[in-house]
Every structure is written in C-alpha cells, then in structure tokens.
Amino acid sequence: MKSVLRVHLNVLGKIEHRYMCTRSFLMGIAQRQGCFVIREHENLPWQALGELEFVKQTPRGRVFEQPIEMDFEGKTLTLRRVVIQLDEPTRSDEDQVVILSNLPARIGAVEIASLYLERWSIETLFQTVTEVFHCEIKTLGYPKAALFSFTIALMSYNLFGVLAAALSSAHGSDTIEEKFSYYYAAEEVQTAYHGMTIALPDEVWHPLGQLELAEFCATLREWASTVKLKFFTKATRKPKKPKQKRKFDPKRPHVSTARLLNTKAKAARD
Numbered sequence: 001m002k003s004v005l006r007v008h009l010n011v012l013g014k015i016e017h018r019y020m021c022t023r024s025f026l027m028g029i030a031q032r033q034g035c036f037v038i039r040e041h042e043n044l045p046w047q048a049l050g051e052l053e054f055v056k057q058t059p060r061g062r063v064f065e066q067p068i069e070m071d072f073e074g075k076t077l078t079l080r081r082v083v084i085q086l087d088e089p090t091r092s093d094e095d096q097v098v099i100l101s102n103l104p105a106r107i108g109a110v111e112i113a114s115l116y117l118e119r120w121s122i123e124t125l126f127q128t129v130t131e132v133f134h135c136e137i138k139t140l141g142y143p144k145a146a147l148f149s150f151t152i153a154l155m156s157y158n159l160f161g162v163l164a165a166a167l168s169s170a171h172g173s174d175t176i177e178e179k180f181s182y183y184y185a186a187e188e189v190q191t192a193y194h195g196m197t198i199a200l201p202d203e204v205w206h207p208l209g210q211l212e213l214a215e216f217c218a219t220l221r222e223w224a225s226t227v228k229l230k231f232f233t234k235a236t237r238k239p240k241k242p243k244q245k246r247k248f249d250p251k252r253p254h255v256s257t258a259r260l261l262n263t264k265a266k267a268a269r270d
Contacts, residue, residue, distance in 0.1 A: 018042075021100065023072040030077050030102055037115050040081065040098040046070045052083060055109045060117060061086040061096075065109040068100075077102070082109045084117070129153040132186045160185060166217075166224040181234040188232070 018039040029036050049067040056063050064083040069076055082099040089095050099116050101107075129135040135153030137146070160182055168176040211219065 023070060026070065026079075026100070026102075027072045027075060027077055035101070035103050037099060037101045037103065037112055039116065040100050044070070044100075046079070046081075049078070052081075058084075058110055058113065060084065060113070061088075063109050063113050080109070080112070082112050084113045125157065128182050129157050132182050133157060156186075157182075162220070163224075166220040167227060167229070169221045170224040170227075171229060175229070179229065179233045181232050184232045 018041045021038045021041040021044055026036065046068045049069055052064050052066040054062065055065050062085045066081040068081045069078050080101050082101065084097045086095055086097065099112060101112050103112060133153035133156045135150045137149055163185065164176055164180055167180060
C-alpha cells in the first residue's frame with residue numbers, strides 16, 4: 001500500500017521539503033485535485049481546528065495529528081498536521097518533524113509520517129525515469145520537446161507503478177520492493193510489444209476498458225500471479241573488498257603509480 005501511495009504522490013502530487021510550503025503552492029495543488037505531503041514551514045500561517053492528539057509510537061518516534069485550516073485569496077483549505085517527535089534528532093539537530101497533508105482520512109498519520117521520512121525514494125524515481133525511461137534525451141534541444149519526453153517518462157513510470165502494485169498484491173510487497181527491476185520489466189515490454197500488437201489486435205483489449213475498477217484490479221492480480229519474477233529480479237552486486245590502507249612514509253610522501261602497478265604485477269606473478 002505504501003509503495004503504491006508513494007508512486008501516486010510522486011506522479012500526481014508532491015512530497016516536498018519545507019521550502020516549498022507556501023500557501024499559493026499548497027492551494028494550487030489542492031485546486032488541481034492533487035495530494036501533497038510537505039514539511040511545514042515555520043512562517044506558514046494557519047488556524048487550529050482541534051487539539052494535537054497522540055496517535056502511535058513508531059520506531060522513529062511518537063506521532064501526533066491535528067486538524068488545521070489555511071486561508072489564501074478568499075479560499076480555505078483544510079489540512080492534516082502530523083507531528084513526529086523523533087527519538088533521535090536529525091542531522092540538523094532537530095527533535096521533531098512537522099508535516100502538512102491533504103490526504104484522505106483513510107491514510108493514517110503514521111503512513112504520512114513514513115512517506116515523508118522516506119522521501120529520499122523520490123531520488124530513486126528520477127533515477128528510474130532517467131535510466132530506464134530515458135526522460136533526458138540530449139538531442140532534444142527544443143524545450144517543448146524535452147518537456148514532452150519527460151512527461152511521457154513520468155507516465156510510463158506511473159504505469160509501471162501499477163504493474164508493481166499488482167505484483168505486490170500477488171507476490172508480497174517486500175519481495176517486489178526489494179527485488180523487482182524496472183529496467184528488466186521495461187526491456188521485456190520493448191521486446192514483446194511489437195509481437196503483441198500482431199498476435200493480439202486492438203479489439204482484444206477493448207473489453208478491459210469496460211470493466212469496473214474492482215474487476216479490473218482482480219484481473220491484474222490474476223495476471224500478476226502468473227509472472228515469473230526470476231526474469232525481473234534486480235542484479236545483485238557482490239560486496240566490495242576492503243581497500244588495503246597504505247602506510248604513510250613521511251620520507252616518501254609521494255607514491256608513484258607505476259611503482260604500485262609494478263608491485264602488484266610482481267605479486268601476481270609470484
């Protein structure tokens with residue numbers, strides 16, 4: 001669930017740092033029916049609609065929640081204010097993190113806190129759309145062409161997010177988050193797409209567009225259960241060998257690269 005929600009926010013909403021926490025920015029997202037999880041800026045004005053109440057103790061700290069509202073240009077936006085009192089301070093020596101969100105009530109405060117505290121995963125998204133979906137094509141010199149390419153890459157990531165969600169439902173979320181490779185999945189789609197269009201014409205896919213959401217999800221889960229994950233597993237890297245620490249000789253502070261190579265070659269011959 002959390003991985004699917006993170007994909008949804010990455011593409012259709014925002015998980016942002018406090019410097020993006022302005023009234024115009026938050027109101028703009030909400031007016032476009034988007035969702036956000038953004039760290040509160042200390043200068044953002046808001047009014048409390050209730051008391052700050054304890055929700056749960058988590059491995060990172062105690063989580064609290066409070067309903068608030070914010071006014072901007074004659075419009076009012078109701079938000080959820082989630083406060084995490086950290087057991088261990090951040091690198092900036094802060095002992096609490098305050099988050100604002102307009103996610104629906106079915107998404108708990110603990111999930112919202114986890115989404116923000118793991119916001120580093122957004123960097124993984126951009127790495128994926130860059131390396132797998134080629135969002136930055138250097139030959140696209142025109143800004144509109146580059147923006148179109150980037151948009152297609154984000155849409156592709158969203159589609160593969162649905163694929164990952166279906167696989168998570170069938171094979172377990174931990175297995176997919178740790179082992180599923182977007183790269184190999186995209187490679188499979190590129191390889192099989194042309195043959196699929198020949199073997200299965202458009203008419204075969206039309207009934208899928210008429211399915212109810214629950215039936216469509218059940219169909220995706222049924223298909224996902226037949227996927228052989230071994231063909232889409234991330235490549236594992238062997239642990240790096242620890243580098244041998246060089247002894248510093250003050251009489252010879254400079255080390256010749258040629259001498260090091262010769263010594264290593266001699267050791268290999270012996």
